[in-house]
Amino acid sequence: MAYSCFKAYDIRGRIPDQLNPDLAERIGRAYVAATGARKVIVGYDIRLSSPEMAEALSRGLMAAGADVYDIGLCGTEQVYFATSHYKMDGGIMVTASHNPKDYNGMKLVREDSKPISNDTGLRDIHDRLDNAFEDAGQPGTYHKLAAEDDYIEHLLGYIDVDSLKPLAITVNAGNGGAGRVIDKLEKRLPFSFIKLQNEPDGNFPNGVPNPILTENRAVTEKAVKANQADMGIAWDGDYDRCFFWDENGRFIEGYYIVGLLADQFLGKQGGGTVIHDPRLVWNTQDLVEKAGGRAVESKTGHAFIKERMRAEDALYGGEMSAHHYFRDFAYCDSGMIPWLLLAERISQSGQTLSSLIDERIDAYPASGEINRTIDHPAAVIKAIEEKYGADAESISHVDGLSVAFRDWRFNLRMSNTEPVVRLNVESRGDKALMEAKTDQLLRELDELNAANVA
Structure with a gap:
């Protein structure tokens, strides 16, 4: 049967109807069958269902003969780090990132933290789930692995700590997992942290942490201004994405x-x-x-x-x-x-x-990503290419449609999961041109959609 929680790059679904401990255990068994992994890192995020899901996943891995190295509550990047650093055969992070709180999921990697997506093994794992699994002749063993200190040391290796100044930094973990890492780093850095929603809480009392949503940015902006901070930072729940505000509280694209x-x-x-x-x-x-x-x-x-x-x-x-x-x-x-x-x-x-960023915004003003719901996205993008392609300096299809002229360019691409097209426009130093072309393209997208181009 088809399991709706399997996506293009990972596993995500509603608990318990789309994803549950029984399925998690079978995913563990199928992962070993598909990859041949013998030593696997397992970590989990702050969602209330995550410990149970990680335990079931680990049972499946061990039943299939793999040794489990449990690094506990962490962020996705710590699974990536531990899998590579300790030379494991693979790693699985139990997380649903920024999905609603009644969701959970998994991000899977093989050796050297190479991603497992649809094209590289995820479909194979899916297709094995209905098999009659047999327990391995020798089950795998369970180990607790304290990876956090090595991870912190690795992070600090990217910077010259002695050159740092005593900056004031507003940090918003959104009640996800990032606060734990900030608390650890705080002891090693000369920064003064203004902490918002720092405590991990799978109930998400302030909403699911997803700073890409504009309505979730105001609290960080206000705190930067109120505390005259040098910058603001916010993360999603499993903190593999970070977002920035300058010292004026301006969100930076x-x-x-x-x-x-x-x-x-x-x-x-x-x-x-x-x-x-x-x-x-x-x-x-x-x-x-x-x-x-x-x-x-x-x-x-x-x-x-x-x-x-x-x-x-x-x-x-x-x-x-x-x-x-x-x-x-x-x-x-x-x-x-x-x-x-x-x-x-x-x-x-x-x-x-702000001074580091302003010059770049002036040099290349950009629209930011704008989404439009379109009934027939492929046909609409084709119509836009026909209209703009003839006079363009270059056309590319690396991802969607990219069309460039001397002074401006745009990219138009379809969503993988919904009838939406995503538009980005930029210009060379001409904000008015960028805004005019953005308005023009949005108008044309709406007109093509209304005309039901197919």
């Missing part, structure tokens, strides 16, 4: 953070390759070129970015959706490394975060 981190990393390493997604590109490409690096475009999505990073041996990869990937972090995404790097940049440069 993830696109500009990608460019800033690329520039900083290349400066530290003296050049190298940076991977970026195709939605907004000019600012990143400009900064990478100036820093003596090479910018490579990849299809959006963590599995694609990680695969391309490995192929190119890239130092860093960034998506405007607040995912940041690092070669020395097993090419995986971290929500902790980015803010440490930005705090180091502010400390060493003496500049404010």
Whole structure:
């Protein structure tokens, strides 16, 4: 049968009808059958159902003959770290990230924390779930593994701690797991933290942590202003994404953070390759070129970015959706490394975060991602390409449709999961042009949808 909790990149479903302990145990058995893993990291997030789900998953793994190394309550990136650092055969994180509180799920990796998605084994695991599993001749063993201290040491290895200044930083964990890591780092850093919703609480008393939603940003913005902080940071529940506010309480689009981190990393390493997604590109490409690096475009999505990073041996990869990937972090995404790097940049440069960002926003103003519900998205995107393609300097289909002119460009792509198209527009130093073209494209999308183009 088909299990609706299996998605393109991970497992996510409502508890208990779409995902439950019985299914979690079978997923553990199927994971071993599909991967042959013998030593597997298991971690879980702060959701109320997560300990039970992790226990059932571990039972399945051990019944199939794999040894389980339980790192306990953690963030997704700690499973990535532990799998790679301790040279395990794989890792599974029990989490539903920013989904509603009655959901749970899993993110799965194999050796070296290589992602397992539909194209790389997740479909195989799904297809084995209805098999009659036999217990292994020798069941696996259970081990508690204290990975947090090694993880903290690894994080601190990205920065020069002695160069840090006593910054005031507002941090909002959204009652997810990030607060635990901040509490640990606090003892090692000269920063003064203004902590919001810092305690992990699977009841999500302040709503599910998802700072990409504009309605969830006000509390961090106000706290930055009220405390005259040097910057603000917020995370989603499993803290593999981080979001930033400057010292004025202004939310910073993830696109500009990608460019800033690329520039900083290349400066530290003296050049190298940076991977970026195709939605907004000019600012990143400009900064990478100036820093003596090479910018490579990849299809959006963590599995694609990680695969391309490995192929190119890239130092860093960034998506405007607040995912940041690092070669020395097993090419995986971290929500902790980015803010440490930005705090180091502010400390060493003496500049404010706004001054670092303003120049880039002026150079490449961008619309940010705008979603439109469209009945026939593929047909509408084709019609837009026919209209704009003839006069364009370049057209790309790396991910959706990218059309570039001398002074402006746009990317239009379909959602994988809903009848929505996502539009991003940017220009070269001309905010009015960017806004006019954005309005024009949105109007045309609405007109095509109303005309029921199919």
